[in-house]
Amino acid sequence: MDIAASILVAVMMASTPLLLAALGELITEKSGVLNLGVEGMMLVGAVCAFAVAHQSGNAYFGVIAGALAGVLLSALFAVLVLVLLTNQVATGLALTLFGLGLSALIGKNLVGQPIPRLPVLSIPGISDLPVIGPLLFGHDLLVYLSLALTFLAHRVITRTRLGLTLRAVGESPQVAHGLGLSVRRVQLMAILTGGALSGLGGAYLSLAYTPMWAENMTSGRGWIALALVVFGTWRPLRVLAGAYLFGAMTLAQLHLQGLGVPIPSQFLSMLPYLATVLVLVLMSRDAVRIKLNAPAALGKSFHPDR
Template sequence: MIEHAITLFALTLAAGTVLVFAALGELVTEKAGVLNLGVEGMMLVGAVAAFIVADQTGHAWLGALAGTLAGAALSLIFAVLTLSLLANQVAAGLALSLFGIGLSAFTGLSHVGHVIDPIAPLALPGLSDLPVIGRLLFAHSPFVYLSLLLFALVQWFLFGTRAGLVLRAIGESPQSAHAIGHKVIAVRYGAVTFGGACAGLGGAYMALAYAPMWTEGMTAGRGWIALALVVFANWKPWRVLAGAYLFGAVTLVQFQAQAMGVDVPSQFLAMLPYAATIIVLALISRDAVAIRRNAPASLGRAFHADD
């Protein structure tokens, strides 16, 4: 029984971690006032880049690095379009997703069906073998620990450093921030690139550890869920974390149900994690005041210093 619970716990973490990466990155981007709808595309490009590099070189961690860089590179296209050329963020973000989906499908074509050496779960001698505790705490994928580190880092950066304060201020009112002399565009470039890198890393985790393989469109809409997660989590990192694991848990329910042969169409079951996550988050974030206090007021609007 305990064995079973531990397994479920581990699988939940594994499934949720994809979203933790992507949504935390997008959270930082949005806190700076930029809405990048290209998360799905960036994740896929990150996944395919990671898989190809791992496939070619045989070094999976090199693949993770490549995926991160690929996500960041794709987001830079978006940054140039929206921050320097003042293109509409919604349109540019949607285009970026479509571009990423197409690009990853095209470049990954010859790698479909390949098998790589995946990044295996942690196996610390002694610690990982401890009864219960070992498997509960010390035997997850390194990516899980990385994502928790990222969570702590984001929380500390946003709410504990001056740079984070400046970033939040810029998301709230770029005009005011500019007026008192902060570099709005530079900070937003940084935030968008960070978001891209995180999405890329999330994709890399899928292709190198969670799946591990490459198939066209393998993120299956998780980029869009990450976007929704940020909004419904009210731009709070810990809520993003909770939402991501909720998604992970319901994903498991779906597999369990299928395995037990529940008489429900599989398409309906596949839909379940998405629907459940959105509904639960929407229900717990109905407070208008809290939303206004946390939502970056300038979200999605272009900034241009009127010089």
């Protein structure tokens, strides 16, 4: 039981950055905007969080810096796609490339530097309980925050006026505009929220999961987060399940390598990405389900005068 609890704790840690980034992209896409720059925002969030934590000696300041870095980068994306009406796919890809270069530049002198790890929020007497203690009460702030935000997003999107407005803009911005809704404002807030969550996902990597900075340390997690939104059919609770499934696969390839399974390590390292491709192929076979769940205006630019 103790071994099982340890594995589940490790799965939760591996899944948290995926969940945060995927949840942010889900909110963005619900407004009808497709942002492929998740990988770049995660990297910039990770390096800014690490840099601030290193300079201040406080990991929580690093968390705030990571979220703000994601917001700033997503604000740049918002200006390009909402004001200048650039192509969302091309702009998102450019944002990822920009994030790759910017994070490498900022983190050039941070490789190998020590930082205070994001502390675990332990409860005296409860966190020490066998199995249940470490599983439920032995995590850091961002693990609990990712779960809380998932259920909050589910509630807001499905049960509130704000969620109805978000979905209306994503389905038909022209109709929403005709009803008096500020389409650009809704999309801007969704983009900034997605950027903040992507930045938090990157901050978790550099402050908690592997408390260090290394160039391109996200290793494609931003692209997996994009796939998780499709896998979860744009629903927060399904995205949560998908994130934990992919987190478990990421952890499995590490354990299989440690156990000396006679499979080339390169193939084991490919497992999470092979699973991503396989899931997308299987999902694409059911085109009706995708059309029913995907926002109808996803990826389409909107201008109130057109």
